[in-house]
Amino acid sequence: MELVRNFLFILLTAALMQNTVFARAMGIGRETTQLSSPEKIFLFGGSLTYVAFFSALLTYPLALLCEHFIALENQTIARYLLAILMICLVYLVSWLVTRRFLPVVHYYIRELFAAATFNCAVLGTVLITYVSNYSFAFTLVYAVGSGIGYTLALLLIHEGNRRIALSDIPRSFRGLPITILYIGILSLAIYGLIGHQLPT
DSSP, rough: HHHHHHHHHHHIIIIIIIIITTTTTOOOHHHTTOOSHHHHHHHHHHHHHHHHHHHHHHHHHHHHHHTTTGGGGGGGHHHHHHHHHHHHHHHHHHHHHHHHHHHHHHHHHHHHHHHHHHHHHHHHHHHHHHTTEEEEEEEHHHHHHHHHHHHHHHHHHHHHHHHHHHHHHGGTTTHHHHHHHHHHHHHHHHHHHHOOOOOO
């Protein structure tokens, strides 16, 4: 029971309290804020979760192996390079497998999958688990929670953009500037909700 409680705590921490978008400011760009429907957001978030999970799955044991063969001062750099290589490997294998054996799926996800894979949220998730010294199981749970939190953040941004489009926004704030302001206000709200106080 204690293990399940710890898994849920890590999952909720990754999804809400350490949200990739609102708490870490990673993974948001013009292409992600302009996703036009909840279906595309779920597809994008699912692709990002998939890549984060399998990248963490491959990176963790290889990083432990590298610690035995690489000098202490170079281990951090090796972990970063290893994480980037594993993300590229997951993308390449997934792309080749779907193209060869699942052409319908490949056609449907090909554009969003590349954007989701090479999003800095994936690399950030893998590296945060390294800095936090999570166990293998907690690393995988954190990767899934981070992807879920990213998807929820994109849904909130989509809903905000939909409501902003119905408002009379000054011309200089239309588009990305008002979206960034909206994300900033949400970030401050979440920052206060989890118990942090702004410096006075």
